[in-house]
Amino acid sequence: MRCDRLWRDARLATMAGNGLGIVEDGVVAASGGRILYAGPAADAPAFDPERAENLDGRWITPGLIDCHTHLIHGGDRAHEFELRLAGASYEEIARAGGGIVSTMRATREADEDRLLHLALPRLDALIAEGATTVEVKSGYGLTVADELKMLRAARRLGEARPVGIRTTLLGAHALPPEYAGDADGYVDLICHEMIPAAARAGLADAVDAFCEGIGFTAAQTERVFDAARAAGLPVKLHAEQLSNLHGAKLAAEAGALSADHLEYLDADGIAAMARAGTVATLLPGAYYFMRETKLPPVDGLRAAGVPIAIATDCNPGTSPLTSLLLTMNMGATLFRLTVDECLAGVTRNAARALGLQAETGTLEPGKSCDLAIWDVERPAELVYRIGFNPLHSRIWKGL
Numbered sequence: 182m183r184c185d186r187l188w189r190d191a192r193l194a195t196m197a198g199n200g201l202g203i204v205e206d207g208v209v210a211a212s213g214g215r216i217l218y219a220g221p222a223a224d225a226p227a228f229d230p231e232r233a234e235n236l237d238g239r240w241i242t243p244g245l246i247d248c249h250t251h252l253i254h255g256g257d258r259a260h261e262f263e264l265r266l267a268g269a270s271y272e273e274i275a276r277a278g279g280g281i282v283s284t285m286r287a288t289r290e291a292d293e294d295r296l297l298h299l300a301l302p303r304l305d306a307l308i309a310e311g312a313t314t315v316e317v318k319s320g321y322g323l324t325v326a327d328e329l330k331m332l333r334a335a336r337r338l339g340e341a342r343p344v345g346i347r348t349t350l351l352g353a354h355a356l357p358p359e360y361a362g363d364a365d366g367y368v369d370l371i372c373h374e375m376i377p378a379a380a381r382a383g384l385a386d387a388v389d390a391f392c393e394g395i396g397f398t399a400a401q402t403e404r405v406f407d408a409a410r411a412a413g414l415p416v417k418l419h420a421e422q423l424s425n426l427h428g429a430k431l432a433a434e435a436g437a438l439s440a441d442h443l444e445y446l447d448a449d450g451i452a453a454m455a456r457a458g459t460v461a462t463l464l465p466g467a468y469y470f471m472r473e474t475k476l477p478p479v480d481g482l483r484a485a486g487v488p489i490a491i492a493t494d495c496n497p498g499t500s501p502l503t504s505l506l507l508t509m510n511m512g513a514t515l516f517r518l519t520v521d522e523c524l525a526g527v528t529r530n531a532a533r534a535l536g537l538q539a540e541t542g543t544l545e546p547g548k549s550c551d552l553a554i555w556d557v558e559r560p561a562e563l564v565y566r567i568g569f570n571p572l573h574s575r576i577w578k579g580l
């Protein structure tokens with residue numbers, strides 16, 4: 182059988198089904214950028230490849246997926262970090278021009294080219310560890326023009342590098358200063374102008390919001406979801422990070438792809454997510470960086486069969502993290518996720534959190550040939566090591 186590329190003498194973690202889907206003596210064949218076969222060498226058809234590689238027993242996993250990032254942003258908050266370590270209070274930092282408003286200002290000041298230029302090294306760090314699909318949110322522009330500018334810069338990341346980019350409009354991330362005291366007025370802008378404009382321009386693959394005391398109320402979130410539905414866009418939600426506003430339940434009932442953070446999620450929210458098949462995206466980098474102590478209810482999510490994804494949440498304020506390998510280690514160390522759960526969290530379940538489960542996230546025939554090939558003896562090493570990158574090579578769409 183003809184194929185473009187063939188990888189043999191490989192060990193596979195196909196991630197198909199529920200576990201790792203291990204194949205000890207495996208073969209992957211690709212044609213036209215799609216997986217033609219991924220399984221035991223003994224069962225493989227006789228392939229006639231254009232190009233074949235012997236992997237000497239190296240492991241192949243699906244290409245990694247970072248399903249929650251804020252990669253596009255102006256400025257950084259290193260100085261704020263420095264001030265906080267020197268004992269400054271949040272109030273003092275805010276007075277010194279810190280906080281999310283500082284990122285908003287820097288993002289508004291930057292043009293599209295500049296935002297792209299600033300984000301590329303962050304994307305390259307993810308790619309260097311085997312990422313083949315990355316979600317990128319807006320949410321620091323907070324005007325129609327600046328949010329669209331962020332989304333255009335995000336789309337261009339996918340032209341500048343061989344990687345799949347999914348964009349998410351997060352206009353409801355924070356209240357811009359010009360709407361102080363008028364959150365409902367800003368939500369009107371999001372619903373009546375921002376979401377329709379992003380949808381018309383084909384710039385957003387999903388819509389997200391921050392349902393929180395310092396973000397938006399459940400009622401405001403619901404309005405954003407209604408506008409997204411009217412525009413034909415799926416929704417996601419930053420929910421239950423600092424308190425329980427029952428955002429995850431609201432998201433699940435709106436058919437959300439995922440609810441993210443979830444430290445304060447309760448049993449009712451878990452049950453709603455299980456019923457709807459909404460993915461729980463846990464963000465251990467933010468938990469770590471904020472020195473949070475309230476753990477997300479991993480046992481409850483597990484018992485209810487809610488699919489768990491993990492992601493970097495790469496953002497300048499609360500999770501300046503650009504490593505999915507470290508994210509997996511943090512998921513295991515901080516949240517006690519198993520090796521299987523960590524790997525599923527950056528492959529199969531991360532794909533589902535983006536609505537891409539038919540396209541990527543496992544090694545199965547018909548899916549995009551997105552592979553990460555590793556110099557490890559067992560998949561557990563990918564979760565176990567800290568600050569070590571054993572990536573041998575990365576394949577995106579068969580190339």
Ligand SMILES: [Zn+2]
Nearest residue numbers: 249251419494
């Ligand atoms: Zn986030």
